[in-house]
Amino acid sequence: MQLRTDLTNRAEQAAYLAEALAGLYSGPPTPSPIRGGRRAALRRLRAFDARNYARARNDVAPRRNVSALSPYIRHGVLTLAEVRDSIISRFGLTPDTEKFVNELAWRAFWQLVYAHLGDQIYQDIEPAKRRARAPRRSLPPEVVSAQTGLVCIDESLQELYTTGYMHNHARMWVAAYAQHWLGVDWREGAELFYRHLLDGDPASNSLSWQWVGSTFSHKPYIFNRQNVERFSGDAFCSRCALASGGCPFDDSYENLAWRLFGVSLAELEGR
Amino acid sequence: MSAIVWLHGDSLSPNDPALLANPEAPAIFVFDEPFLAAAQLSFKRLFFLYECALEAIAGRAGSIRRGVVVDEVRAFAAEHRALTAHVTASVAPRFQRYVTGLRAAGLQVVIHEPQPFVSWRGEPPRRFSAFWRRVAAEALRPTGPGPALPSEQEVES
Numbered sequence: 001m002q003l004r005t006d007l008t009n010r011a012e013q014a015a016y017l018a019e020a021l022a023g024l025y026s027g028p029p030t031p032s033p034i035r036g037g038r039r040a041a042l043r044r045l046r047a048f049d050a051r052n053y054a055r056a057r058n059d060v061a062p063r064r065n066v067s068a069l070s071p072y073i074r075h076g077v078l079t080l081a082e083v084r085d086s087i088i089s090r091f092g093l094t095p096d097t098e099k100f101v102n103e104l105a106w107r108a109f110w111q112l113v114y115a116h117l118g119d120q121i122y123q124d125i126e127p128a129k130r131r132a133r134a135p136r137r138s139l140p141p142e143v144v145s146a147q148t149g150l151v152c153i154d155e156s157l158q159e160l161y162t163t164g165y166m167h168n169h170a171r172m173w174v175a176a177y178a179q180h181w182l183g184v185d186w187r188e189g190a191e192l193f194y195r196h197l198l199d200g201d202p203a204s205n206s207l208s209w210q211w212v213g214s215t216f217s218h219k220p221y222i223f224n225r226q227n228v229e230r231f232s233g234d235a236f237c238s239r240c241a242l243a244s245g246g247c248p249f250d251d252s253y254e255n256l257a258w259r260l261f262g263v264s265l266a267e268l269e270g271r
Numbered sequence: 272m273s274a275i276v277w278l279h280g281d282s283l284s285p286n287d288p289a290l291l292a293n294p295e296a297p298a299i300f301v302f303d304e305p306f307l308a309a310a311q312l313s314f315k316r317l318f319f320l321y322e323c324a325l326e327a328i329a330g331r332a333g334s335i336r337r338g339v340v341v342d343e344v345r346a347f348a349a350e351h352r353a354l355t356a357h358v359t360a361s362v363a364p365r366f367q368r369y370v371t372g373l374r375a376a377g378l379q380v381v382i383h384e385p386q387p388f389v390s391w392r393g394e395p396p397r398r399f400s401a402f403w404r405r406v407a408a409e410a411l412r413p414t415g416p417g418p419a420l421p422s423e424q425e426v427e428s
Contacts, residue, residue, distance in 0.1 A: 003302075003335040005325055017321050018314065021337060024307040025314045032315040036322030038284050039421075046420040076282035076359070077323055078418075080388035084410065086417025098411060102403060105410050108388045109402045112395040115362035126397075164315040196313045202363065217398075 010035075026195065032164040034071060034198055041072035045083065050091045054099040060156075060167045061235035067100070068165065070199035073107060080104045107204060114203035121206045122187065124215040130261045130268055132220075134183030139192060143178060150247070151240040152228045153177055164198035169231055175212040176221050180260045181248055186213045219269050222260065225250040274355040274381075275299060277344050277373075281361040283323040286418075288383040289357040290327065296357065297332035299347040300324040301340045306365070341372035348378055355379040 003020050007013045010031065018029030034040075048067040056065035072078045084101050091097050114121055142148045146157035156170035166174070171193070178184040186209040193209075194200040210216035225247055229237050237243045249256075257265040276289045276298040283300065284290075290298060302317065324335050332351070336343045348356055356373060360366075360382050373380050389406040396402050403410075 001337045003321075003337060005328065005333060005335055013321065013325075014318055017318055021302060021307075021314075021317055024302065024304065024311075024337070025317050026311040027313050029314045031318040034319070036319040037326035038286065038323075039326065040322075042418060043421055043426045045418075046423070047426045071319060075280055075284075075320070075323055076287065076385065077284045079386040081386045081414060082418050084388065084417075085413040085415050086420065088411070088413045089416045093411060101411055102407075104388070105403055105406060106399060108391075108406075108410075109395060109399050111362055112391060112402075116394050118364045161313075164313065164319065195311065196315070198316060198319050200312070200316065 027161075030162075032162075032198060034068070034163060034165060036071075036075075036077075038072075038077050041069070041077045044069055044072065045078065045086055048087075050087050050097050050100050051094075053096040055096075057099065057103070058169045058231050060170050061232040064167060066167060070107075071165070073104075074199040074201045074204070080108055110201070110203040110207050113207060121203055121210075125207075125210055126215050128220075129214040129218060129270070130220050130263060132180040132183055132260055133262050134181060134260070136183050136185070139178065139184050139188040140182060143182070143184075144192065149240075149242055150177075150249075152232065152236040152249075155236065160193070160196045164196055166193075166197070171208065172212060172221055173223055173228065175209050176223055177248075179209075179213045180220055180222055186210060186215070220261070222253065222256055222268075223249065224253060224256055273351055273353045274357055275344075275348050275351055275353045277301075277356045277358040278324065278327055279340075279358070279361060279366065279369075280320055281363060281366070282359040282385060283320065283327050285327050285329065287327060287359050288385060289359045289381075292383055293357050295331070297334070297347070297351050297353075298328045299334045299336065299344060300328065301343045302335070302337045303340050304338050340369050341376065344369075344373060345376050345378060355381060357381045357383060359383045359385055 004016055007016055014029065014031045053065055059065065069078060069083060073080060084104055087097050087100055146154045148154055153174055156166055156174055160166040175189055178189040179186055190206050190209040194205050207216055212221040214220040228249060254265045257263055257268040261268055274293055274296050276293050276296045278287060278298055278300040334347055344356055356378050358380060370380050389409045391406055
């Protein structure tokens with residue numbers, strides 16, 4: 001079936017595509033505020049300031065210093081080499097640009113693993129180094145609907161659902177929460193992300209979930225409330241009803257290692 | 272002999288190497304109906320692809336379709352009396368299956384390589400840190416100034 005290519009108004013294009021692709025998507029037929037295409041990609045590249053990236057790249061809120069180029073890189077609209085060349089030529093080779101290129105290299109690494117393993121990336125690549133004590137369960141409905149009551153988790157998921165983007169650090173929080181606190185199989189979480197992320201890529205997505213889970217890393221990734229507060233300022237915890245009691249992340253890493261995995265932090269980290 | 276370009280979601284750019292190598296060739300992008308019907312991605316993802324595809328095919332005989340990829344690419348080639356489809360490589364197993372399907376259907380498929388980031392070939396190490404140690408020097412060496420960027424005014428508008 002041939003699709004129209006003559007519409008130029010974005011709202012008209014969206015209304016048309018919603019009909020033309022009926023049955024092939026789920027959820028509301030609303031476009032992301034992030035525009036597709038090479039022109040939008042180049043505007044984003046131009047707008048990104050790599051200075052301070054090394055220090056600020058993990059800040060989820062209130063301000064971010066990430067490039068948000070991943071949707072374009074994932075679909076080949078911009079190549080890793082183009083982005084690397086542009087950033088180094090404009091900002092020089094500095095600790096900030098070196099860290100940025102190091103992050104670009106993760107994408108290259110995942111693609112090489114995918115080229116080597118193919119569809120095996122959907123299976124555990126290695127045995128889990130530690131299994132969470134939480135009983136195995138499916139993705140709970142409150143996670144799917146972003147109503148866990150945990151503002152850091154819910155707002156990260158809401159952003160994903162409304163824009164198709166989630167900050168990488170927030171992805172790590174959600175992936176760790178789902179796997180280690182709730183006992184969800186990484187494949188279920190990865191599938192949820194894949195359905196929504198504009199940069200959803202089989203390799204980057206599945207392998208990152210496995211990295212958090214320790215089936216493609218030395219140890220499970222965990223975080224605590226202190227980490228959330230450090231990288232989100234007042235954005236989440238100050239508005240969270242569970243901040244004054246009941247926050248599952250409000251503990252030391254030592255205690256979390258015992259609570260979640262039944263081992264010491266040193267054992268969790270393989271020391 | 273005329274040729275077409277087949278665009279897919281891993282290289283959906285006006286700078287796609289297969290497109291650049293065939294500046295006059297008609298180009299097609301297909302929304303993969305069986306895959307998408309099963310995957311049920313969000314509309315945001317599909318619309319993003321649509322915007323990318325519209326820009327990629329602009330200025331040439333282009334077509335965006337919904338259907339079975341191999342069937343649609345074959346039909347498009349036949350409409351343009353083309354015996355060759357040019358495409359840019361992807362590491363996805365599904366891409367390999369479609370190339371096999373097109374060749375089995377009698378189309379010649381010419382595969383173009385995407386611009387490399389580093390020259391690594393073959394099996395990677397198990398850990399990123401080991402990979403980075405071995406590629407860092409090359410990865411940090413620019414090959415040029417990068418693409419021409421819009422002016423600051425255009426970014427803000």
